[in-house]
Amino acid sequence: MSADLDRSALRQFMLGLAQGMNASAESVDRIRDTMTEVAEAYGADDTDFVVLPTIILVETGESDQSRVALSSATNASFRFDQIAALCALVGEARRGAVAPLDGIRRLNEIGAMRPRLGWATRTLGHAVLTVGLALLLAPTWQGAIVAFVLGAGIGLLKLVRSPTLQLVLPIAAAFVCAASVFLLAEVIEIGDPVRLLIAPLVTFLPGGVLTTATVELAAGQMISGASRLVFGLVQLSLLAFGILAAGTVVGVEDASYEPLTATSPLPWWVALLGIVVFALGNYLHFSAPASTFGWVLLALIVAYAGQWLGTLLLSATVGGFVGAAAMTVVVFWIGALRHGTPVQITFLPAFWLLVPGAAGLVGLTEAVAIGSGLADFTAALVSVMSIALGVLIGTALYRVVHHGAEEIVQFAVAAPTVVDKTTEPAFWKRLLPWRHGRGTG
Template sequence: MTADKLDRSDLSAMTFVREATVAMCNTGVPTSYVTDRMQAVSAAFGVDVTILALPTGVFIQHPDGTMNIALAQGTVAGSNSFRLDQLADLQHLLDDVTGGRCDAADALDRLHAISTTQPRYRLAAVLVGHALFGVGFGLLLEPTLLAIPVYAVMSAVIGVLGILVSSRRMAAAVFPAIAAFLVGVVMNLVAPHVGESATPAIVPPLVSLLPVAAMTFAVLDLSTGDAIAGTSRIAVAIQRLLLMAFGAYAASTLVPATAPISHHMSLVWGPWLGVAVFSVGCLLTQSASLRTLPYLMLIAYVTFATQYVTTQWAGPIIGGFSAGAASVLASMSLRRLPKAPPFYAGFAPVLWLIVPGAVGLQGAVNFGQNGGAAAAGQIGLTGMILVAIAAGILVVTACRSLVPQHSPLSSENP
């Protein structure tokens, strides 16, 4: 190989390492995973660098002491700008690189294609996905039958507005408060007539805005020593919850809710249907392939059933621990099957089902309305369940590190 070709290869490898690390940050996954994954990629290309990943950017140090800094585009600490299909494709690309099946130039071309790919589904399907996303979560709360169409309509409205403001930075920053205010006003007026209490009813249309992944990954980052990443994620997550709580509180102040004035039977079987509806909504909103739906549903049902049983037996904190462990075990076990999603692409969606962002939002709203120990207790319980979920994830991944390298569970370190 000529020196010129070698230089071009090294340049492509360095460019790929930098841009792929930024892309990994854009997925919103824990920074410890980003660092470990990209150090393995750089080693596969023979690139001697030290990588420090943060939620909003990347520092890459070369052997001569020079430093490259690259900012993650279109994201803030605690959020992500990559869809589920892009996350899955990126994970497959990194697997090919570390497996020696892709050279630097081809890897860079594939990365650019992944970063610019358009959503798989048209706007109408995405809006249906938002409606199903909200209805699926609403079914977890055992609603009345009349509440379901309300959840569907309001979830689709919030989805439309979210798409419209997504490209406007300042509008996107205040959108959680505006969305919570709009939903709060509607639910304060409508919820009593469909047999629901207003405060819990505001959550399903807003569930797509809850920073559930950020809260979980913040605890994971803090637990693995990434204090800067963990602190920034949790700060952004808390800010978003407070913005939503402010919007809901303003709505309840201007348009006070009444007690349910119409009584209807709750759908006690709703949670078991809700998991499936939620999975379909997640697939449509996140542009995932239809072939991944059975895997997403199976991981979601295993996780939900585990959390449900252990919560009934030992309370919500132990339920959170077992759900965190079950979600990781299910995702790791299934990813070896044909056409299964990679680890984080299968694991991340179920966080909305097990992370108690809804409880934290309700607690913040109740605290603003009434104050008192009960609301503070809801917020404290949210924190404890978050720690328990992260502990379950950490225990499983720590045990996994002891698995022999030839085991089916030993590839793609989560």
């Protein structure tokens, strides 16, 4: 009976870990790999997993002795302080260093964590990150002030715990932001109005979702990748609908949706200021641990520098690829340091900085409004693919550099004559997952 209770606790513990990683915006292939490592650490090699964005199953045992734990994943999203606590727990679980019952208790504590910062500070943080992105997308001082006001209002509404409000908030926010920006554009110089209104909507943009979807499709996770891709495109469409509805009410002409060229660009250092302000806003709004600010700033600088260099030398699409690849290597390196920062805390702000979702929203809005933006929307989707490919290449590069040399040496030393499941090193288990029943279907 004790063994059955322990196995049941382990199933619930692994189920909770998978739910937490799902709420941390991890891709399903990474969740599955992590759960496999946890199962091996606890000696539960007979464990199998089904991980999807909306459902998670954990099975232990074989044949008629198998037991299944099932959970419907919610749309819950963890703050950065919760992600940091969860990653610490996952690290212990990978070593089998925490009892399953203690792990379940800690998971409940993580889910119930109160924000480290108060509501006023977090609202200010959303306004600040909006200003930072506005300085990068539509760099005018007047536009930055408008972005601050709109970002503060949306940041305050995002903290309200109302399922009904959260359901309609993206469309309502798009409508209010678009109406405000279009009206103000007639009286003050705020730069490109369509790109400016993207800044307060940045936390609604599915740039990370679209990129994760592409990564999952490339990894063979067809169900998860396709569902995320459709979800991201629908979310873009809803935001575009809010913008177009506001334009119709205000009486905006079709030409107002076309991108504008800044008449008096701000100095070059404004972009650097925007990156710092954007990092500070993320730190405040998502209640990040104090030690993470410097690492997030480093990831943002690398992402922006890579994107800028790739765009300068080749094209904007290649710029996204270079920025994503460079950023991915750096964030994995940071995550591997003894006093580093969990990968997702540095990944998510960098995704928003690369703004694949913003490009898609601008392209979709132009396509519907003026009928000539289809090429822009297609280019935006290609940009998403480019960024996702950059993430894949960056991940592969990091694994080769960080793990490859050591494992190749271990393999050369072992040099088994006959390779089977008992002698095959971990290096080949990862390269040939199909030989161990860990297919990507």
